[in-house]
Amino acid sequence: MTRSIRVAIGLALATTSIPVLAQQRPDQVQARQIYEKVITFRTSQGQGQVPPMVAYLEGVLRDAGISADNIVKLPKAETVGMLVRVPGSYRNAKPILFSAHMDVVDARPEDWKRDPYKLIEENGYFYGRGTIDNKGGVVALMSTILRMQKAGVKPKRTLVFAFIGDEETGLDETDGTTRQVAAHPWVKGAEFAINTDAGGGLLAPDGKPMIYLVQGAEKTYATFELTATNKGGHSSRPRTDNAIYEIARAVTRIDEYRFPAMSNDLTRSYLGAVGKVTPGPAGEMLKRFAANPEDSAAADAIAGIPEFVGTTRTTCVATMLSGGHAENALPQKATATVNCRIFPGVSIDDVQKKLTTQVADPKISVKVLGAPFASPVSELRPDIERAITQSIHKRYPGVAVTPYLESGGTDGMVYRTAGIPTWATSGIFIKPEEMFAHGLDERVPVKSFYDGLDHIHDLAVALGGD
Structure with missing residues (x-):
């Protein structure tokens, strides 16, 4: 389980202090x-x-x-x-x-x-x-x-x-x-x-x-496995088709893509409320996005704050890599695991299609792991x-x-x-x-x-x- 309350907040505006625990019942x-x-x-x-x-x-x-x-x-x-x-x-x-x-x-x-x-x-x-x-x-x-x-x-x-x-x-x-x-x-x-x-x-x-x-x-929890396969060969005879390089390029392309900003009544209410107690520029951007989700500057600023980016869009990140079978052989297979947290209303199929498009390499398969579901x-x-x-x-x-x-x-x-x-x-x-x-x-x-x-x-x- 992960809790989305890791909020980077400085000084509190509230004045109520934590009371001392009374004698135990x-x-x-x-x-x-x-x-x-x-x-x-x-x-x-x-x-x-x-x-x-x-x-x-x-x-x-x-x-x-x-x-x-x-x-x-x-x-x-x-x-x-x-x-x-x-x-x-x-x-x-x-x-x-x-x-x-x-x-x-x-x-x-x-x-x-x-x-x-x-x-x-x-x-x-x-x-x-x-x-x-x-x-x-x-x-x-x-x-x-x-x-x-x-x-x-x-x-x-x-x-x-x-x-x-x-x-x-x-x-x-x-x-x-x-x-x-x-x-x-x-x-x-x-x-x-x-x-x-x-x-x-x-x-x-x-x-x-x-x-x-x-x-x-x-958000929907979904994991995708990217796989590049190759006939391999001897490492003394390198070729331009290399499974590890291909999977590396695919992961880099995914890293370069940012899913569009999204919101619903719940997230706007949340970000607006947290923005009120968050000092400085971060608080301003949260309030701006809550008031106007079309504010691209606010959305971009929030995308740079790990504590909040997951509340404003679908996110996908590479979490694991595996490749090759011997130090003196060209790799026959390389895989990358990409974990996505999908915004409500976005389908798993749509995310899979977007990843496939972003990878832009028909030799690399993009497969859903397990049986994820949206709620x-x-x-x-x-x-x-x-x-x-x-x-x-x-x-x-x-x-x-x-x-x-x-x-x-x-x-x-x-x-x-x-x-x-x-x-x-x-x-x-x-x-x-x-x-x-x-x-x-x-x-x-x-x-x-x-x-x-x-x-x-x-x-x-x-x-x-x-």
Whole structure:
């Protein structure tokens, strides 16, 4: 998973400071214990640790009195997903889905300063693989279920909590746990979903909150493989037809192409809101583009800012190269992998055709890898916006709340494609430069972790109806 909140912002305009965490409540103590335990599971692909983690979570739920008929497991190869249902009193009302993923990108302990599979609290942060992506979300779901169970809360709407086992690797697989969840009778036909795996607030360098972002759309993730083939030969007899040179020229041509600027209501709202709290020329360009997407100067300026370029156009970038089979032989094959993040409304076929045109070499094939798919935009509904805003303003009064387009990919893509409008909101505030999901020293502010717990609980109560 990648979060599009790495925004280069200088001085904050907001005046609200982060309050000091009060003495912990019993539910916070319990959540911290669960957090500490789930971080120890190395739930990356090939490790086989998702099933043991699910067994642990199921045990906690059963000990709390959640009945077996409200828990279902969805196996897939070495991993597994889990659904937990909190039945509502309105039987004819559509259910509401809450989602988090349990798997993580692998972390090699020898590369980290701290053990990535041990929760370490240090200098106001929780460190460990998955602390923010997305075991914090897993704990938020667990905490919400346990709090509602202990308080005897019976919502009007049935709430279904999904624990996904392969978000990092299985989004485009027909039997992935997310797709199993979307097709399950408890979930199919859900009115909407709340995804904990994206969305969040930005903190300025001085720790003040600046803006809160709600993910309402995601770009299509598609990978293309470019291949040049040749009969090869001896390296002592070089020729002008060389597969490596041909693939190099093809990649260079792709690098030279810039997809046209695009926008929709969601991205204009997002860029305009972020522009208001971004000082200097960058903020001006964001506001200009939001006001007039035909402003080519603003679009060109934004294209030079990696944090925002993905919000204004389709992007394709070479990520891998491979070629040749021996140091003393002319290459018989060379390949380049090009990863594209495609703006909503643009088809995968159109991007493939554009890449083929840009390569301009009939000897090079351009093939789509896997089975990528596009998902629609979920326009932020007034009732969803109101519930999220009310929750955020409990802790950060007055902070602006705006939807945004995710340049990466999450389970929300699958839910939206299945006809379930989805909004991602974690309740977590963090400085952009401290976002280390998928990287070394992944961390989350301690205060933000506990805020995230309350945020998801707030939404479950407000949207489920108590």
